Amino acid sequence: MPDELEGRSKNDLATTAAELYYLQDWKMEDIGKKLNLSRSSVSRLLETARNRGIVEFRINRPSDRSNNLAEQLKSKYSISANVIEVFENSTADERLEIVGAETAKKLGNFFRPGITIGLAWGSTISSVSRHMHNYRVANSTVVQLNGAGNDHSTGISYSGEILNQFGQSLGANVVHFPVPAFFDDPAAKQVMWKERSTKRILDIQSRIDLAIFGLGRIDSEVPSQVYQAGYLGKSDLDDLNAEQVVGDIATVFFRSDGSWRDIGLNNRSSGPGLDQLKRTPKRVCVASGIAKIEALRGAIAGGYITDLFIDDLTAEKLLENSN
Amino acid sequence: MPDELEGRSKNDLATTAAELYYLQDWKMEDIGKKLNLSRSSVSRLLETARNRGIVEFRINRPSDRSNNLAEQLKSKYSISANVIEVFENSTADERLEIVGAETAKKLGNFFRPGITIGLAWGSTISSVSRHMHNYRVANSTVVQLNGAGNDHSTGISYSGEILNQFGQSLGANVVHFPVPAFFDDPAAKQVMWKERSTKRILDIQSRIDLAIFGLGRIDSEVPSQVYQAGYLGKSDLDDLNAEQVVGDIATVFFRSDGSWRDIGLNNRSSGPGLDQLKRTPKRVCVASGIAKIEALRGAIAGGYITDLFIDDLTAEKLLENSN
């Protein structure tokens, strides 16, 4: 045992090796370099870890319930669903955290070297970003899909936190989008969209492999963040109600049939047109809580979702009134 | 997908494959044969299982406390100890079950193809046997160390259950020892020990690679099983007290300094002499509960233990008065 390892017990070493190997997918060769041991010594350390119960293999058998729900969502809507079971009587916040954490765990399935990911900010994706694992995806890029500036701030701090957490998780190149969520004047948007710096970001957005988004919703009880806090005025909200808007993806609004083009406010939004979104190969939506049902139905009707992370109750509700 | 797999969801298949691979150490080739798939399909099923969270890797970092206790036991007594942390306020029965289960999990470390294991019956080893994993050790043998017959029964049913559970776990050849725990007359023991059928078993016992035993104890509050239930009469117990016996291993009694030879009752016991036990390469003792302290001290003083599975509280107690 080399000098620098003295004082570290075998259990300690075995635990470190096990964490790197099983939780972070390191190769034994690389762990050996880090611990100043040979590859075969690492193999034996891992055996020790397994033998001593330091490593434990758990099998979480998916319940029939979540399996069935996922299958029904697949056959009815052609959506690949991950149904996340949450304990009963949980608050909406608790549910959001659990869905965020489970989503973060499984998002790695979509990551490939060289991938470009488009990210829409919001409270759901914020929850996911807080739980992101250490994925390390070579040559990856994370680009913000919609600006976050409003009356009170550039929004960079808020959306930037979400972007940076993803960027850190993947070791990705992070591309912020420092424009308002909504322009006051559609003409101002046209002008900005001609700027080379903006065009560069729009170009990246147009070529993303994977979009990750939550859903904003517009019922009058507890509106999503975009409908408050300096993003939209009262007359804007009245317009949205008049247009029968049920929700938004990346600050682009849509109705319950998925239509979005002729909604006036979309001309001022910095988010991508939903036709462009539909051209993205994989479109991952994260939805937590039955308050999202109407927005979810509109997004499904519009065909904007390929993959869905959803809690069990919301999945049930979604399937309930679908006959 | 072959016909016979229809109706089984991918999650179901992935779960089965994961259980066989991670919990029962099956090779992918063999799992493929069982599921009628190729080896590489199994590899992909396992990847699916990992990606979907069906398999979960847990790292149980050993606490400093149990590490420290184990280290102290090692340096003070030259015993390799596994300290098992049990939740506070547990009953003695709960503690015994947890220690039994954890011991069963880790016993596999001692198993090698061709191994011969000597087993002493008792309530502690009964707990271990109830939790034994499916180990499958080629060419293994499990031999009973001490007879279990008493006034009321041959003891085969009780000790046989323990033996058979070990035998099933290892896929081992099981050798029962159908004699009384204690003969009435030492001369009867001498006669039986000349019988060829008995000699054959004694020969196997003399060559065991690993002995597994609990400790009987002889305080007057809650005596171990061997001191009641038709094994010993009142005068026997008086004799044991007069001899200052603190406990027994496989129904062979010893004092607090480990001495055992000149204890009269040992001439009638069917258990192996403790000198012979000492010649066994690995001697695993399982001890749960501080009521075992005096017996444990005697066994340690006699040098009968190489490896110890012990609960945290008992370990603390053992180290406490050792200055």
Place this chain on the structure above:
DNA sequence: ATGAATTCTGCACATATGTGCAATAATCAA
């Protein structure tokens, strides 16, 4: 302190697992 016994370590080979690729099967859209 010394010799015996046991444990640890890396090398080299054996074995197990990962994965690109092409063919096939299943799914989707018109």
Place this chain on the structure above:
DNA sequence: TTGATTATTGCACATATGTGCAGAATTCAT
């Protein structure tokens, strides 16, 4: 129904991991 697209599968090769063996290091007993 048909053609296009996507997913699945096994083969064959590449890569990762397991482990026997001999030498070195450590521990144990005297």
